[in-house]
Amino acid sequence: MIGVPIDAGGWDLDALEAAARGAQPTLAYLIPDFQNPTAALINEQSRRRAVRVLEHAGSHVVIDETFAELCIDEQAMPPPTGRYSDRVITIGSIDKVVWGGLRVGWIRADPVLVRGLASMRVSGGLASPLLEQLVAVSAFGRLDELVSERRTLAAFRRAALRPAIRRLGHHGTIPAPTVHSSDRAAWSSDLDPRRPLDVAAGSCRRIRYLLSPRSC
Ligand SMILES: Cc1ncc(COP(=O)(O)O)c(C=O)c1O
8 A cells, every 4th residue: 555645735746646657556545625634625736637647557546525515614615526537436425424433425436337336245245234224315315404514513613622722721823624524633733643743742731632543
């Protein structure tokens, strides 16, 4: 597996291009909409370039849109990445909108590929429990309403979070998270959550950073 650097400003496209050319990966997995954990929103130009480079290298490009609907602030969103090629595979999960743990997602791809994946899922015994599938189907009927509720709730929590961090004695800059997530935090800009030493420094200031493998 080859990782490509990312920060709040976006992907390191030169590194992505070098990885695509050098390794010609079978599959590339990208999160252009509020990447977890940086919350980076990738601009239109970078999306287009990444898809072009990866397809040229022969990679299947998987775009994770799990957070695309959940930005807290009104802002213009770049076009969906699937626009740049018919071969892009788009995936997402409904659990961030409905409730964490529902674990039902979706795939948008070429119909032949979708049929193949669906039959593998059933024959491999990986299908989600029936009750959860039924809940997801009924939630799809009121998705817009649920997204709006989530965004309102997230804005309320963000407004409460920043003064709470200040009350804990943290005086650095606290950027406002731009997206709802059950497992996203408000990272302080003078601490880098990917660096263990910075995490330790945060603990000294009585701010505990919880790291999962996804945070690194
Ligand atoms: C970008 C991204 N995609 C997918 C998932 C997982 O979704 P699910 O909980 O449906 O497995 C997460 C979970 O945090 C995520 O951050």
